[in-house]
Amino acid sequence: MRVVLAAPLLFVENRERRLLRNIERTMKLTIPEVELPNAELLGKRRLEKFAAKVQQQLESSDLDQYRATAEQNSADGRR
Structure with missing residues (x-):
């Protein structure tokens, strides 16, 4: 079990x-x-955060499935 401590917020007008x-x-x-x-x-x-996720994905995963999809889209004339 993981315990995460968070700071409470109080909104005051x-x-x-x-x-x-x-x-x-x-x-x-x-x-x-x-x-x-x-x-x-x-x-x-x-x-x-998005750029960090993309960078992490590029560094740590197999990109063959994405490469195949990109090649198929390219062959179909899609952009």
């Missing part, structure tokens, strides 16, 4: 900040504020 500060004061801890990623950053991360 501006009107709820006072309540959050009261909770922090009561628990005697501070909850760090983190900016949400924008669409550009999310797209960049997805592209990086």
Whole structure:
């Protein structure tokens, strides 16, 4: 069994900040504020993950099945 620890997220609107500060004061801890990623950053991360998967596949697997499909598509005139 594998245990994965994840950091909890808390979404707080501006009107709820006072309540959050009261909770922090009561628990005697501070909850760090983190900016949400924008669409550009999310797209960049997805592209990086995809490129890493492609690179891993190219390095670790037998490409003959893909080569045969590419040759067949090429012979059929597909692009």
